[in-house]
Amino acid sequence: MSDLDTQTRDALAELLLAMADDEFVLGFWDSEWTGIAPILEEDVAMSSVSQDEIGHAKALYELLAGLTGDDADKIAFGRPAEAYRHAALMNHARTDWAFSIARRFLYEHADAVRLESLAASSYEPLADLAVKMRREETYHLLHFDLWLRRLAEGGEESHSRLRGAIEALWPDAQAVFAPLAGEARLVAARILPESLEALRARWLERVTERLQAVGLAVPPTAGSPEADGRTRRTDEFAWLHGEFTMVSGSEADATW
């Protein structure tokens, strides 16, 4: 598939950037738990997970860089805050443990659905990468499903914190499947084997089943995700952007 026309290539670049930014920004937020997670064993596990996400982001940025002739680090660190394309779900700080767990639960299942589909992508480098990423993500799914249950069944305070977090994040979680400008073209070329709306329906089914299994109400879903699901930004993200560009942006053209 080296003979992509310009418009298809642009559409593919948009998809890769969206996925890479999801992993990158979430990886940064959750790496803040390193050293201060509730228990030492979980500290080590959460660090692993956020390293996996940064590793996936790196692989996706590299794929994108190969497509556009750019540099992975430059894409990752060299853009103004408004040019990031992560889903609104990743706009928020890590907040408390319940919030971080709720977000990971919602995101891991969204990512799993996305990767399962992309494993059949007609764009081979992406299909190969999706297969590789799924191996690690399988562990993430088990880990965060377990945490969801622990917190849901961990007494009144724990349950209510978790419920609040799920409710707060629910609308922004839909944004992982917010429409992409070049989506129709990607689906037609079977680079994206299914529409994002179809993926969202599958995700909704899975998370609904799991939430109900642990006694959590599923918040109402207000139709399809908004078009700005990957472009609206928050002050919290602006702060994070300031942090992760502090060193890399401190000197032009320096090597780090």
Place this chain on the structure above:
Amino acid sequence: MDDAARADTFYAHVSGGGKVEPDDWMPDDYRAAVLKFVEMHANSELMGVLPEREWILRAPTLRRKLALTSKVQDEVGHAQLLYRVAEDLGKSREQMLQDLIAGKTKFHNVFHYPTRSWADVGIIAWLVDAAAIVSQQALRDSSYAPYARTMKKICWEESVHIMHGRDVVLTLMNGTDAQRASVQDALDRWWGPLMQMHGPPTNPETDRDLIWKIKAKGNEQLRQEFLSIYVPRIRELGLVIPDPALAYDDEAGRWAYTEPDWDELRSVVTGHGPKSQERLEFRRDARATTQWVRDAIIGPVGTAAA
């Protein structure tokens, strides 16, 4: 055999290079000394997380981000392993963590200082870890066998950290003038704490940790080893070590240097360092805000083994 005779036999055993397993009989003094030593080591790994953690969000490339998160993760993992070794000696992890944040127990001097720049992150990973590995390698021969075994694993990981740190420093030294200057500035600030890190020379006739072989080498010997390996490596990169008296004395067969500020060391490790209270407060706060999670999964403290 009465306890005094048993103790004599025990001390002859460890002084002669014998090993002790957790289930072996041991005198209370030995148990307390090992516990204190391992607990401070565990505390240091846990508090050592904080100076670098502040820079995890600021790592400037994808590769550095991965390396730094992985390094800090290793330190947490080391703390976990070491607390487990200490727990077997009769003090719960929960109690150790509470004593740490209450300022009742100590952690290494180098973790009481601020991390001012990305160059500091490189200097810490390279030289603080290098100074640490010199003593940790010696601890692989500790008379307390579980500690010695744990040290084997830890030493391997620390050697990876040193490579990461040296690579950060090397990259900066090959960079712009400002980048080079930032490394020199970091070295200037960290040299004093590094020279203090192994502690003042002790009298080998009265240093119980040494006599009982809880540690295998004395403080001064460790400092000398560190200098022998790292002074040439530091200078090789074009850095200037901020001690005009530092020189190898061929006749004496040892490094001469300006006397480290032992008052500063004593003051810092008793909680009066530039960042001591802030870091303890940060850890207290992190413990407090996540208490509900521990309560949720293991029950409130006191009702279950924490």
